[in-house]
Amino acid sequence: MKDKLTCYIIEDEYLAQEILEEYIRKVAFLELKGTFVNPLEAAAQMADDKPDLLFLDINMPDLDGLSFIPMLNPKPLIILTTAYDQYALKAYDLEVKDYLLKPFTFERFYKGVLRLYQEQGTRPGPEKKQGKTETKPEQExxxxxxxxxxxxxxxxxxxxxxxxxxxxxxxxxxxxxxxxxxxxxxxxxxxxxxxxxxxxxxxxxxxxxxxxxxxxxxxxxxxxxxxxxxxxxxxxxxxxxx
CATH class of the missing domain: 2.40.50.1020 (LytTr DNA-binding domain)
Structure with missing residues (x-):
């Protein structure tokens, strides 16, 4: 298991940035590498740093978060942070790992990042699905x-x-x-x-x-x-x- 997950924040609301930064500081296995107000600002540095995890807002000027995700190569783990629930299906299609609806608590934040951190140490992931299938009750x-x-x-x-x-x-x-x-x-x-x-x-x-x-x-x-x-x-x- 990796000691830490390096992460970026892309968020154009200052208060939301502060909250995420505060939450990240409280989690020993997260290391914040950069905070940006839009995807274009983050793109160049991401190519060099290759962060493990990206906290990404959806509604931002110039380029929205959902349009930015397909441009990422390699693509980090992504947690969307948004005040709108109507993008959940699109997020699912884009293989987003979590979907935090603002305002979210530290407890909800921690549950999401802990799950991702644990998954990184238990790969390959399909074993979980296989185990789930094996224990499936035949309830007719x-x-x-x-x-x-x-x-x-x-x-x-x-x-x-x-x-x-x-x-x-x-x-x-x-x-x-x-x-x-x-x-x-x-x-x-x-x-x-x-x-x-x-x-x-x-x-x-x-x-x-x-x-x-x-x-x-x-x-x-x-x-x-x-x-x-x-x-x-x-x-x-x-x-x-x-």
Whole structure:
């Protein structure tokens, strides 16, 4: 494992620069090599320094962060720092390692950088995915209380689940099932790698997703929103399944 990750900050807001610099100083395994107000200013020096990690804002004058990422060669680990959640899907496409929504706490910052630091010492990464696949439970069905009966529901038939106050409405390929249950209990029953919570009122079957656009999921004829609370974890889950 590397002793330190060298890092750059590219951020045009002075206060945001200060916060990142302060957070980096608190972390023993991070070493700040430079702070810049725009990508053009950083580009030349990055070619020489080749930092391990880049904290990159999105909305900046002259050149935005998302347009800058494809220009990087070699490309460092990238953590986006932004006040806007609508870029999460684009960030996923660009293989960004983390997505920090401003204002973020030191705790959230530390969790992100610690994970990256640990990953650098445990490469090659695919071993994690292989281990996850090996331990995948073969959960083919669950039993739910529906009215006065206990109903067997095949997990592969579930499209998505919708919260309805004290009830959950489970949309399957053939029917809609109402059960007196909360999301926490249902998530304990379902295979975690096959389902994802994307909103306070929605949980989706990952293999039933047709497409995702503007933080909305299309499953069959239903558009399901991805809320700010779940957007980061959801895209990380998708990335981990690749």
């Amino acid at each position: 069905y669950i039993f739910l209380k529906v009215g006065h009966r206990i109903q067997k529901v095949a997990t592969h038939d579930i499209l998505f689940v919708e919260g309805m106050k004290d009830y959950l409405r489970i949309h399957t390929t053939t029917e809609k099932i109402m059960t007196l249950l909360n999301f926490a209990k249902l998530e304990e029953l379902l295979p975690a790698q096959d389902f994802a919570r994307v909103h306070r009122s929605f949980l989706v079957a990952i293999d039933k997703i047709d497409h995702i656009e503007k933080n909305r999921i299309q499953i069959a004829d239903q558009l399901i929103p991805i809320s700010d609370t779940y957007v980061e974890g959801f895209y990380k889950l998708l990335k981990g399944l690749q």
